[in-house]
Amino acid sequence: MQKRPYGRTGIDLSIIGFGAILVTDTEASEASRLVARAVDHGINYFDVAPSYGNAEECLGPALEPYRNDVFLACKTTERSRQGAEREMLQSLNNMRSEHFDLYQLHAMTTQEDFDAATASDGALPFLIEAREKGLIRHIGFSAHSSEIAVQLLDYFAFDSVLFPINWTHYFQANFGPEVVAKAEETGAARLALKALAYGKIAQGEEKKYAKCWYHPIEDRELADLALRFTLSQPITAAIPPGDAKFFDMALDIAAEFRPVSDDEIALLRQRSEAAEPLFRLHAA
Secondary structure (H helix, E strand, O other): OOEEEOOOOOOEEEOEOEEHHHHOOOOHHHHHHHHHHHHHOOOOEEEOOOOOOOHHHHHHHHHHHHHHHOEEEEEEOOOEHHHHHHHHHHHHHHOOOOOEOEEEEEEEOOHHHHHHHHOOOEHHHHHHHHHHHOOEOOEEEEEOOHHHHHHHHHHOOOOEEEEEOOHHHHHHHOOOHHHHHHHHHHOOEEEEEOOOEEEOOOOOOOOOOOOOOOEEOOOHHHHHHHHHHHHOOOOOEEOOOOOHHHHHHHHHHHHOOOOOOHHHHHHHHHHHOOOOOOOOOOOO
């Protein structure tokens, strides 16, 4: 598995990350099998959050044998100091770890999220203190709003941003390039979500994959193009959808990664016309 620098930290991460939704609601033996398989394939970047059901309780024991050799990221949707501290300490306990390598403000979407998290009694000042105490080593955020992501990157020297970097979003909504450019400017590493997303699930339409709230790309050829498109951008790593089928697909594609060609980009642009982006600018 190819690895790339995580910003300016001197740390290298596998270009595919292990999203812990994969192990939500799994038996202990299955969680251990999935984690061991990922490690065997060279995955050293693991991402979890309290909002992923019982993912922490499932991942913690499975990852414990490898904890010292991997980069473990966690998140909080809490915006207050008190809430973020409570959630972080519980997550550390669930994950059987004394620290997180990366801790992120999760799903920063609205101006209210920004104002609350950056207030003097907000989550961000607490994360800075937690870093000083060694509870976390790097500070980041995830966002589904380009405007809020740029605002955060201008406000604080975050180590990374976790953001949708997706072919359809680039071609049909111009959603993503601005955040990537701003992160490059500020020195924040870019971590990608939704690389294998195809489009929205229509209202009233039943989800085919329980752990995926959008339509993932099932066609292997298109998935190859889409993931390689994302990995061809100036990013560190991409996290596939939370279903084992797509994680396995991503492992295979990443193992033979090559940048997309101009002809492949033209084909993706054409195919994107039939898809509906999950996010657009000014969504906040």
